[in-house]
Amino acid sequence: MEQLNTIREYIIQGNVDKAISALNEYLNNDNSVDKDEAYYLLGNAYRKQGNWQQALNNYQSAIHLNPDGPAFEARKMVMDILEFYHKDMYNQ
Template sequence: MEQLNTIKELINQGSVEGAIQRLDQMLQTDFPGKDEAYYLRGNAYRKLGNWQQALNNYRYAIDLNPESPAQQAHQMVMDILNFFNKDMYNQ
């Protein structure tokens, strides 16, 4: 889908907020490839450092398509959070 390619470019160029706005509008409609849109929105939120929203969007993508690359992205974010928050478990 051409719109998703444009959004990928926006994210890569650093226009993350604009990409999220476009994805929000797209996700209010029904279209094929919705899992990829959630995956991209997860990537955008990850770039902003909003880990919770990134994880939520990756989970939505995985629910729609268990073979989505969001599976690996979700695991990567969990690994990062577990690494950085390791001391929280020892308090």
């Protein structure tokens, strides 16, 4: 959990690339616990980069592991943002 707190700080400080790298390493470790939290943080990092698809994919992975976690609301928020910003794309 301490490792995830450090990664959370990377995201807050804007060091998103370092956070993504650390999270991918964390998720590739078979002994990792709190994988739902790691996927949620990875979604946050990609959202901060503006990589909406990767953010949604990682939120969905977190939801799959923990349907009651914060990723559910985060995914809903991203979908609301995308629907608001890209309405014209749907009407082409």
